[in-house]
Amino acid sequence: MRLLIVEDEADLRVALTMSLEEDGYVIDSAEDGEEGLYKAMNWDYDVIILDIMMPKMDGWDVLAELRKEKNTPVLILTARGAIDDRVKGLDLGSDDFLVKPFDMAELSARLRALIRRAAGKTSTVLTYRGLQLDTAKKTVSVDAIAVQLTALEYALVQFLLMHQDTVVSRTDLYEHLFNEDDDSLSNVLDVHVCNARRKLGGTYIKTRRGLGYTIGD
Amino acid sequence: MNKYRSIRWQLMAWQRFLLAAVLITLLSLHYHLRRKSEIAEVDASLQSALMSVMPAVAPMMGRGGPPPYEPNSNAPPPRYEPDEENNPLIIAETYLEEIESNGYYVTSWDTEKGLMLSVGAVPASASLGNYELIVETPHFLTLNGNRELVVTHNTDLIIVIGRPLTDVNLALKKTRYQLLLVGSLVFLIGHIGGGIIIRRTLQPIREISQTAEEIARGDHSRRIELAAAPEELASLAQTLNNSFNHLDSALEAQIRFSADASHELRTPIAVIMAQTQAALKRDRSTEEYKTILQACLRAGIRMRTMADSLLELTRISGNGSVLNMALTNLSEVISSAVEEATQLSENHPLSFQTLENSRPVQIDPERIHQVLMNLISNAVKHNPDGCTIRISQKETAEWAILEIADEGTGIPVDALPHIFERFYRVDESRSRESGGSGLGLSIVKSIIETHGGTIEAASIPGQGTTFTIQLPLNPASDR
Numbered sequence: 001m002r003l004l005i006v007e008d009e010a011d012l013r014v015a016l017t018m019s020l021e022e023d024g025y026v027i028d029s030a031e032d033g034e035e036g037l038y039k040a041m042n043w044d045y046d047v048i049i050l051d052i053m054m055p056k057m058d059g060w061d062v063l064a065e066l067r068k069e070k071n072t073p074v075l076i077l078t079a080r081g082a083i084d085d086r087v088k089g090l091d092l093g094s095d096d097f098l099v100k101p102f103d104m105a106e107l108s109a110r111l112r113a114l115i116r117r118a119a120g121k122t123s124t125v126l127t128y129r130g131l132q133l134d135t136a137k138k139t140v141s142v143d144a145i146a147v148q149l150t151a152l153e154y155a156l157v158q159f160l161l162m163h164q165d166t167v168v169s170r171t172d173l174y175e176h177l178f179n180e181d182d183d184s185l186s187n188v189l190d191v192h193v194c195n196a197r198r199k200l201g202g203t204y205i206k207t208r209r210g211l212g213y214t215i216g217d
Numbered sequence: 218m219n220k221y222r223s224i225r226w227q228l229m230a231w232q233r234f235l236l237a238a239v240l241i242t243l244l245s246l247h248y249h250l251r252r253k254s255e256i257a258e259v260d261a262s263l264q265s266a267l268m269s270v271m272p273a274v275a276p277m278m279g280r281g282g283p284p285p286y287e288p289n290s291n292a293p294p295p296r297y298e299p300d301e302e303n304n305p306l307i308i309a310e311t312y313l314e315e316i317e318s319n320g321y322y323v324t325s326w327d328t329e330k331g332l333m334l335s336v337g338a339v340p341a342s343a344s345l346g347n348y349e350l351i352v353e354t355p356h357f358l359t360l361n362g363n364r365e366l367v368v369t370h371n372t373d374l375i376i377v378i379g380r381p382l383t384d385v386n387l388a389l390k391k392t393r394y395q396l397l398l399v400g401s402l403v404f405l406i407g408h409i410g411g412g413i414i415i416r417r418t419l420q421p422i423r424e425i426s427q428t429a430e431e432i433a434r435g436d437h438s439r440r441i442e443l444a445a446a447p448e449e450l451a452s453l454a455q456t457l458n459n460s461f462n463h464l465d466s467a468l469e470a471q472i473r474f475s476a477d478a479s480h481e482l483r484t485p486i487a488v489i490m491a492q493t494q495a496a497l498k499r500d501r502s503t504e505e506y507k508t509i510l511q512a513c514l515r516a517g518i519r520m521r522t523m524a525d526s527l528l529e530l531t532r533i534s535g536n537g538s539v540l541n542m543a544l545t546n547l548s549e550v551i552s553s554a555v556e557e558a559t560q561l562s563e564n565h566p567l568s569f570q571t572l573e574n575s576r577p578v579q580i581d582p583e584r585i586h587q588v589l590m591n592l593i594s595n596a597v598k599h600n601p602d603g604c605t606i607r608i609s610q611k612e613t614a615e616w617a618i619l620e621i622a623d624e625g626t627g628i629p630v631d632a633l634p635h636i637f638e639r640f641y642r643v644d645e646s647r648s649r650e651s652g653g654s655g656l657g658l659s660i661v662k663s664i665i666e667t668h669g670g671t672i673e674a675a676s677i678p679g680q681g682t683t684f685t686i687q688l689p690l691n692p693a694s695d696r
Binding site: 009011012014015016018019022079080081082099100101102103104105 | 476480481483484486487488489490491492494495498499508509512515516
């Protein structure tokens with residue numbers, strides 16, 4: 001899952017990036033509204049974490065501009081916690097609102113919920129036949145036997161399960177599993193897919209030649 | 218107890234007291250005049266009775282009269298009570314004869330006219346050859362419910378003519394009742410009317426206090442509405458409304474201030490929380506811990522700066538007592554600030570020009586120094602590539618004027634009106650990184666305004682910014 005953090009406060013941006021990367025997310029960051037909007041427009045992020053009070057372009061404008069073209073889930077993270085601000089944020093088309101200072105655990109839970117909702121799921125547990133992935137506990141099991149995956153393999157399986165029964169293109173996978181600074185070669189993805197397929201066993205991850213990968217029928 | 222201290226109660230009591238006092242005075246005056254005239258009437262009738270009796274009584278006296286009356290004897294003069302038939306006033310002749318035949322003292326009653334007559338005490342030695350009876354000392358007195366006219370002529374003769382006051386008393390009693398009735402009626406009307414007027418006078422006061430109470434309870438938008446109130450109260454209401462407006466805006470400013478302050482504190486707190494929570498997720502290397510702790514320290518320093526500035530701002534705002542005022546030569550303050558500021562940066566040449574014979578100003582020199590330093594360091598901070606900074610001193614009849622001008626990048630037009638606002642930053646990220654609290658110019662403005670002066674900023678983007686400070690040469694407190 002690839003997130004965009006738009007936050008002008010460097011120390012906060014760094015802490016968020018560190019914490020969320022360790023949760024298995026792939027993070028892009030922007031330090032002002034203009035940069036944030038540019039990135040948000042050019043990549044399909046799973047969630048955008050957006051600050052309001054920023055130089056150059058404030059969060060409200062970023063959100064308004066973004067919503068003209070895209071439905072990327074947006075979580076507003078701001079020190080402005082008044083009811084008016086919350087209402088304004090939600091009315092402008094944000095999907096969630098969290099006031100600083102916040103709890104990292106709550107932010108994680110809200111991000112999971114946003115991602116789940118975007119994929120049309122209601123449960124934190126994604127299943128396909130014997131394959132089970134718990135997004136809250138970050139565990140994967142096959143026929144009730146736990147499987148150890150690397151962060152990237154986990155993200156890959158999660159993304160494919162999120163989009164069950166549809167073919168996910170390699171480009172999509174790149175966009176959502178790697179951040180802008182990753183210059184991994186394309187075959188690296190294949191390596192990760194191979195490893196994941198081996199660990200899960202069976203034929204959960206299918207290759208559609210020339211199209212991409214899928215979990216599903 | 219409270220009740221007796223209310224204006225309404227006191228006014229009512231006073232009004233009723235006055236009303237009662239006036240009524241009692243007037244009515245009793247009336248009563249006494251009435252009584253006096255009644256008595257005067259009686260007296261007149263007694264007088265005329267005396268006159269009519271006199272011709273009958275007098276000759277008798279001359280004829281030797283009754284036996285001598287000893288005025289010195291303690292015993293009262295014997296009284297003669299004539300029966301009906303012998304009423305001397307009915308038949309004077311008989312009366313005289315009676316006096317004559319019985320000797321010395323006659324008292325007679327005319328029950329119909331209610332007249333009484335006593336005659337007596339003519340000393341034997343007296344010679345009353347000519348019957349001149351001089352009514353020498355007529356003397357009226359009220360005795361046992363009778364009005365009596367006593368006439369003495371030397372000690373020769375005492376005539377007492379009297380009349381019971383029964384009918385007069387009856388009439389006066391009636392008058393008393395009438396007056397009591399009238400008085401009560403007038404008092405009642407005064408009571409009710411006064412009550413209404415007092416109530417109506419005090420009604421606006423009650424409304425004022427009601428409104429004030431509602432405002433105290435938290436409905437700050439309420440104002441006193443007294444369109445039809447008496448002039449004095451209307452102006453009181455106006456004054457109060459103005460105070461309420463003032464308090465309201467002060468309160469709003471305070472609320473906004475607290476909101477701003479807490480909002481500003483949220484970000485560094487968020488940094489600390491996010492950093493520590495991220496750090497605590499798993500064990501980390503010493504380097505990572507260092508980085509995290511440094512971020513926390515930066516956030517802590519920022520909060521400290523902010524707390525200090527907030528405290529400073531709150532302390533100064535409009536509070537002249539924190540200033541150590543002294544008659545100061547502004548050029549000295551400028552020189553010392555320039556001297557200090559020269560060490561700030563080599564890229565920012567400072568020039569200054571002071572007045573030779575400037576008039577001393579009543580200021581707190583340290584605070585004005587602080588203001589100058591703040592403005593100079595702002596110019597340095599916002600123009601990292603260097604620029605010239607000029608400080609000049611001017612003077613008008615009423616103002617000492619300081620100008621701090623730089624030839625830097627200037628302030629964007631849309632930002633200019635806001636630069637004195639608390640926590641306003643022209644460039645958010647840069648000023649935060651440089652450790653600014655966003656309060657510097659607010660503090661500057663506060664200091665100048667507490668001095669009774671003004672500060673204004675003019676800026677042309679790309680050409681520079683000029684701050685103009687005016688300090689009063691004769692502040693009101695001096696006069």
